[in-house]
Amino acid sequence: MTDFTLTQIATALGATLEGDGDLRVTGASEPSTAKPDQLALAMDPKYGDGLSEGRARAAILWQGADWKSLGLKAAIFVPRPRYAMSGLTTLMDPGPDIELGIHPTAIVHPTASIGEGCAIGPFVVVGRDVKIGTCARIASHVSIAEGSALGDNALILQGVRIGARVQIGDNFIAQPGCVIGSDGFSFVTPEKSGVENVRQSLGDQGEAAQQSWTRIHSLGGVRIGNDVEIGANSAIDRGTIRDTSIGNGTKLDNLVHIGHNVQIGDDCLLCGQVGVAGSSRIGNRVVMAGQCGVNDNIFVGDDVIAGGASKIFTNAPAGRVLLGYPAVKMESHIEMQKSLRRLPRFMKSLKQDK
Incomplete structure (x- = not known):
């Protein structure tokens, strides 16, 4: 199993690291199910509550998050979370097991x-x-x-x-x-x-x-x-x-x-x-x-x-x-659909006018 230090991950992502950079993780996880050797992905405040349910010691967090109050030993901060996922998964994906030759x-x-x-x-x-x-x-x-x-x-x-x-x-x-x-x-x-x-x-x-x-x-x-x-x-x-x-x-x-x-x-x-x-x-x-x-x-x-x-x-x-x-x-399609939804009410009013 390959593991990575938080310093290695932050460097690969061009991200900011705070806390213990020597902490090692073997993979990534959602916050609520993260184990101590996994990096929790809580890149949006709506995922912050999940950190208390999991056991992660480190996480990738949204900008401005107070990582210490979340009970973490270290945190990585990225400016564009979804783009950071591309770098993180590239780093951690071992690829298919095909022997050389x-x-x-x-x-x-x-x-x-x-x-x-x-x-x-x-x-x-x-x-x-x-x-x-x-x-x-x-x-x-x-x-x-x-x-x-x-x-x-x-x-x-x-x-x-x-x-x-x-x-x-x-x-x-x-x-x-x-x-x-x-x-x-x-x-x-x-x-x-x-x-x-x-x-x-x-x-x-x-x-x-x-x-x-x-x-x-x-x-x-x-x-x-x-x-x-x-x-x-x-x-x-x-x-x-x-x-x-x-x-x-x-x-x-x-x-x-x-x-x-x-x-x-x-x-x-x-x-x-x-x-x-x-x-x-x-x-x-x-x-x-x-x-x-x-x-x-x-x-x-x-x-x-x-x-x-x-x-x-x-x-x-x-x-x-x-x-x-x-x-x-x-925009034309949206207007057409709005008009289509109004048709039953329009037909009903048309009959009443007669």
């Missing part, structure tokens, strides 16, 4: 290139001409298909599938079960289908012939920048001709689906169950809350924020805050 059950193609300091776990399959950078950690049952490349310091967790011709930058994290480089969902009919007629007429599918769907194969790949994280059971389709791409610093939550040819910019945040349909373009620093949907072949501008379950059917200009189905300006 290549496990005897792994299958690595002779033409594959494996960088120094890599750890490749049981039953991993690395295909022809794959390139893996230095210090990559690849957990059990991962497969990496032919012609793909991983940058330095990759962390690929259990059961991840990386398809052919996928190019990934440095510091990449793939959570268990995600699939990168699956075929795009592209099908066409010999003659115009009912779907195409509806798109033109906005409602009338016409006299579409009975016909079967024919696959359009995916010849492109997937390109992913540096410092990207893909959540568990997410799926990113390869492009039809050009590559599907995800920019530097972008984070995808669990169960996110990115369609073929989609272009996503830098530092985007896509939360659980977001779906982006084929050939759409997403700008930089876009945030989409859970269950947002983006129509195909549209553009979402830089710094757009979309609230939960919003459905974006048309181009969204940069900086717009969206909500609703279909997505509109958040």
Whole structure:
């Protein structure tokens, strides 16, 4: 078990320490359940009462807290508590237990290139001409298909599938079960289908012939920048001709689906169950809350924020805050909902006036 002095923690966080800096802790805890060897996280006054229920000797506290009166031997003060959590968890997370070297059950193609300091776990399959950078950690049952490349310091967790011709930058994290480089969902009919007629007429599918769907194969790949994280059971389709791409610093939550040819910019945040349909373009620093949907072949501008379950059917200009189905300006959506709630009372008064 790894332990840390409070001085080490405060230095890592760039925080202020008061009290006994030599006090050692083995982990972090909520205040009410903290043990003597754990650091209590009471970064807001509303969590202060919990300190009396737990047995912590040290805590991270809100600015101005009287740590001595709380019965503590030391305290760490941070200006931005939530941001401090990123540094604290980075320091204390031991990461997955993957032994250095290549496990005897792994299958690595002779033409594959494996960088120094890599750890490749049981039953991993690395295909022809794959390139893996230095210090990559690849957990059990991962497969990496032919012609793909991983940058330095990759962390690929259990059961991840990386398809052919996928190019990934440095510091990449793939959570268990995600699939990168699956075929795009592209099908066409010999003659115009009912779907195409509806798109033109906005409602009338016409006299579409009975016909079967024919696959359009995916010849492109997937390109992913540096410092990207893909959540568990997410799926990113390869492009039809050009590559599907995800920019530097972008984070995808669990169960996110990115369609073929989609272009996503830098530092985007896509939360659980977001779906982006084929050939759409997403700008930089876009945030989409859970269950947002983006129509195909549209553009979402830089710094757009979309609230939960919003459905974006048309181009969204940069900086717009969206909500609703279909997505509109958040302030417009709130007014619409207010009006909708007033309708029963309005109809009742209308009948009385008659």
